[in-house]
Amino acid sequence: MRRLIGVEEIEDMAQGAAVLGAGGGGDPYVGKLMAIEAIKKYGPVELITLDEVPDAAAVAPSSMMGAPTIMVEKICSGNEPMVTYDALVSYLGKEMFATYAIEAGGVNSMVPFVLGATRHLPVIDCDLMGRAFPEMQMVTLSLHGISGSPMFMADEKGNMVCVKAIDNKWLERLSRNATAVMGGYSILASYVCTGKELKAYGVPGTATLCETIGRALREARACHEDPIDAVLAQTNGFRLFRGKVVDVERKTDGMFVRGRAVVSGLDEDKGSELVIKFQNENIIALRDGEVIATAPDIIASLDIESGTPVTTEGLKYGARIVVVGLPCNEQWRTPIGLENVGPRYFGYDVDYVPIEERAARAAGVRTGVNA
């Protein structure tokens, strides 16, 4: 079902996208400003469902890559999504049928709407992760052998790079380094595929889910209900920890922002400590040294009062947050999925256990059932 996305939908979608962004995917404030500016100038954008894309159509996501810490301070010129899209179209000799988000995230859910509004392209209600991940090969299309090349990249100064790599890990290496030289982030057009492939391998409904989460957050606040509960209800998620940020280590090397946050427990978690480690996105959470959630499940920090998602670059000493764990898309839970985005890929020698199982075990421990 086609529908129009205007300013109000964008506001909700950016908020919800930052929840699924798992701490990464870019700041929703920056993202929504970009999309709202384009929509105000060119009008609302048509959001279409995956089944409205013809099998033979060519489609491509429009996205940002780089350390989100940098994009907060060094904003886009605004034109990069069109520059990279035009380069892709010129290379292929044909327009795309539609664009879409490569991942859910405060910026990356918004970039397609900038392109969609400006170029009058529909945006497809899907993404390639169902969350945000830090590396370019971490998309569902990669699991099915679809190449991200050619990838067209642009910076705000006017530089462009096109990468045609032998596989998607080389694509990540080459584009990551080019992004670092470009100043820490770049805007991309990549992963051209057919409608048939996207219908088979994309994660459906992500834009609408982001919007639903954002709306639930907004309405809960308006009705003085618990916004955290509202998020969990929309995502089948779990409360992991409630506390105050007491330490943040963060290092941006031009490629990624990496680091960890230490959260000291409040209320029912008093006396405990949670450590979240991140590489753009939150990757693993340890409660008193014990793993309680890992990628590919979504670990997100929400403001304790408002439920507003807090990205890794926004984590500050003293922030009072609730950390939640949300189940990831099933494609990431397969052996090849876990090989690509499981805890071991990120350097943690831990088996992946789905968040539902971890939460059930923890609840058992707490009530003494399985202790």
Place this chain on the structure above:
Amino acid sequence: MRRLIGVEEIEDMAQGAAVLGAGGGGDPYVGKLMAIEAIKKYGPVELITLDEVPDAAAVAPSSMMGAPTIMVEKICSGNEPMVTYDALVSYLGKEMFATYAIEAGGVNSMVPFVLGATRHLPVIDCDLMGRAFPEMQMVTLSLHGISGSPMFMADEKGNMVCVKAIDNKWLERLSRNATAVMGGYSILASYVCTGKELKAYGVPGTATLCETIGRALREARACHEDPIDAVLAQTNGFRLFRGKVVDVERKTDGMFVRGRAVVSGLDEDKGSELVIKFQNENIIALRDGEVIATAPDIIASLDIESGTPVTTEGLKYGARIVVVGLPCNEQWRTPIGLENVGPRYFGYDVDYVPIEERAARAAGVRTGVNA
């Protein structure tokens, strides 16, 4: 005047190119193997003079970039010059009229002959430096505002990158980093210009000069004459120092090989010490702490007996060498030339003084005339 370049001409040319390469430009042994293989397979290559290129023709150099220390160990697949050329042709929608060397150097004087033989393209008797320099913007075309973009790059694995930069220094930054990710060297097609532009700004006759120097070296050896004298006669060059390498510091960071060699004087230079500092190419030479030659003039090390050029990656403890200084092309001696490749660009707070003047002063000091 057109003439054919076969295996014998290549042997001489690779030797002579390594002299003008100023320690860089790649190992002549690797270079000649590449060119000879292509010529044996596809036949000799037509070398044409600049005045045989129509004004409206499109021409582009074929070249290697990266740390020559790496290319000695990680040889080309052999196909990269054609891969990058084909990508350029496909992008522009037209064949080039001819190719040529971006710089004089053991490898970079040879790459165009690999492409020329394989694709039956003539090679133009010119280059863009009259020597070798370490960075991509250091070509005469840059001094006249001609863009090196689009630049097509390939590695031996099959990865390709295309860079379209806002200026040639950004081109250098972006392509240098891509080269580092590709494993330390890459093969390029870039700097497309017209025949008219190349005739106005190229350095004419470089291929023939390389061949002449190489032939002079070979003949001097055969006739038991001094090969160093033979080189100096062909290049209007000067003997700077005669000695034994007693120390080499060399660091390859994936981008450049940088370092210095210390040469202890022999015979008439006994008791003195020469230090040569390099960034791929030799940049500055100091005798007992006093500058005696700098870029853009060519500082080259030749084997004391055979006159064989010794590249920076070939400098070894105990090697007995004669260091020579050869005047550079006049385009580099202009204010804009020196801004781009003078000693200050490379971080040495020294005025450029042409090698002829330095040599005349030194001779004056030695004979007491100007002491």
